[in-house]
């Protein structure tokens with residue numbers, strides 16, 4: 001949201017209040033009347049106009065522990081500004097500190113209360129929380145059946161966390177004493193002996209104690225009985241008071257950059273029953289209505305495409321009848337070019353939606369949309385609006401993600417050459433905190449923690465962290481080969497030298513960047529096959545205190561191979577005693593073998609004539625992996641396979657045999673493809689959003705890609721499936737006003753939208769009478785700004801207004817790496833889609849991945865192809 005000058009806000013707030021009174025006077029009881037009290041609504045959260053209090057609508061899911069999207073939360077004037085209201089065990093809990101499990105949740109709508117029971121399994125500690133509507137806010141009470149165990153005395157307390165960026169440049173009053181919310185953390189801390197520390201999840205530690213058994217304890221910024229946050233700002237004003245225990249205000253960022261401001265009261269010792277009572281009152285602006293969000297493409301439109309703005313409206317807002325499009329002239333005037341009808345679409349989740357079609361505007365120029373008093377920012381209409389939209393992704397984002405290289409851009413060095421100490425064999429029976437798991441065997445010739453040689457080559461940092469994920473490498477390389485073969489992408493804006501391990505951005509070197517990137521990814525895959533024996537799940541740092549690394553990748557490890565003869569932090573210049581080298585998780589999977597074989601087969605074609613030796617190896621290993629995976633599947637006992645596993649196995653080799661056929665033209669491969677494709681198409685589930693994605697990426701994409709190599713009968717048969725697929729698109733169009741898959745999981749759905757749009761592109765190319773090209777355009781419109789919550793482009797630095805923050809490895813600086821596609825909208829239960837643009841640290845909303853960004857380049861080139869059709 002744009003920054004509003006203080007005095008203007010006063011006026012607009014006052015106008016809203018006057019309007020609300022006027023409206024009540026005019027329409028009397030026909031308008032919904034909202035009292036001052038919070039009421040538990042049908043969706044089981046506390047609601048009044050302008051304020052929602054959620055009590056464990058979302059629980060800590062345990063996947064990445066405290067994701068800052070759970071427990072007691074406040075949505076104030078349309079923005080989620082508070083989270084994590086629960087009994088916690090630290091002043092400023094970090095992501096991997098223990099979180100309570102929700103045991104029981106009772107919602108009493110009649111009495112307007114929500115009661116939850118929480119349990120710390122690791123500490124055998126239960127507590128209860130009762131939240132009840134009181135006056136203009138809620139009363140929060142904590143109950144204990146038994147007094148606090150000794151270990152938790154002075155540690156267990158009730159915490160509620162407040163979003164730092166919502167309170168920047170604002171003040172607080174603690175018992176009337178003023179203070180300002182710090183822009184950057186610098187409050188006092190102390191060191192405490194390790195024995196006093198409550199363990200973190202799984203025995204891991206986020207703190208690099210450098211061999212000293214101690215940890216950091218932050219001191220409060222202020223303490224007292226009554227705290228008023230942002231008294232000067234009615235949108236963010238919140239009052240908290242505690243009847244007995246002191247309130248303490250902490251800054252969580254002293255120990256973790258993703259920490260929030262925390263208000264906390266310790267639970268008393270030797271007490272049971274009701275042990276703590278707070279009164280919490282988030283201010284509600286009378287008659288408040290959320291500003292409409294005018295969704296449109298920040299990149300703009302080509303003259304011939306459909307142009308439909310989707311307007312997101314507060315449920316108490318009355319849609320206007322008309323909107324208009326203004327052109328901005330060379331003399332700076334705004335000239336109305338169209339006045340058109342606004343058509344109500346209906347409800348979706350918590351808002352109402354309307355659409356405004358301005359397709360008839362075709363003249364090239366600069367435009368904006370006017371809806372009521374609101375004027376959107378400007379965007380372009382013209383034949384070449386899409387020409388450069390993917391350049392930042394290939395020119396900047398991918399080079400910055402390159403592992404094992406120093407990456408420079410003009411005066412800035414993004415990072416030095418990292419992970420020269422790659423890598424060690426992961427130990428057996430090991431569950432890693434980032435989801436990796438090593439089973440009871442290594443499936444390699446290496447012993448646990450034995451060095452695997454020659455692995456410090458190629459690859460990309462998977463996302464906002466620095467691991468190598470083989471699965472996403474396969475996806476990226478396959479997409480890059482498609483860009484090379486299908487779209488003839490030969491842009492050269494990057495200097496990439498494998499010999500000196502140096503990358504320079506905006507510096508052509510006479511070689512197509514896409515080939516250099518394919519080579520860079522393949523180098524790591526081939527190193528896996530040659531040195532480990534087969535593709536592996538991934539390569540990642542072993543310690544949690546390394547994993548949250550923010551800064552130059554080359555400092556995440558010491559870049560010296562591990563030497564068990566030396567002590568930790570000791571080095572002989574060539575090796576070190578610190579066990580910080582990355583680990584390879586090496587269990588073998590036929591799925592990954594097939595997928596990697598497909599990738600290497602495709603890459604072998606692109607690399608022909610560019611790196612002949614690597615092309616040869618790629619093809620050889622593709623064939624070898626196919627044979628070995630076939631053998632493994634044959635030997636897998638049918639009985640030990642779960643039914644879903646057997647189902648998944650069907651067609652796991654589809655893309656492999658197709659890519660090998662295209663690479664070799666050997667008939668056996670295409671015969672095998674034809675044997676399986678129809679079974680896979682038949683068994684694909686198309687019931688849900690996920691189903692559609694699954695349907696398209698697993699079976700429809702290879703089916704469509706195969707058309708050039710098949711006969712007319714194949715295409716005719718495939719047509720019936722495309723017709724069925726068209727029906728699933730129609731269903732989607734009824735589901736939400738954007739007519740696209742919107743994720744309901746803990747990870748935003750931009751990738752699903754891009755994936756669906758790419759499928760639609762290939763389906764349109766083959767069956768233009770069934771799939772209209774607008775089905776491709778609507779996908780890019782969505783990621784470029786025509787989506788819920790805000791209208792920023794989800795591609796960093798692309799479009800007039802794009803995301804200002806992302807969860808890249810520079811997130812602590814509240815910025816982005818140009819060209820990355822963020823996941824976008826995350827659904828917070830039960831009805832709140834969110835994509836924060838002033839807080840980068842929510843990975844489900846803002847973490848850019850290599851897989852998603854490579855697909856985005858494909859989609860951008862598909863769009864360019866449609867424009868030039």
Ligand SMILES: [Ca+2]
Pocket residue numbers: 434462463465466467469
């Ligand atoms: Ca990762």
Ligand SMILES: [Ca+2]
Pocket residue numbers: 491492493494495496508509510511512513516
């Ligand atoms: Ca180049």
Ligand SMILES: [Ca+2]
Pocket residue numbers: 421557558559560561562576578579580581
């Ligand atoms: Ca090392």
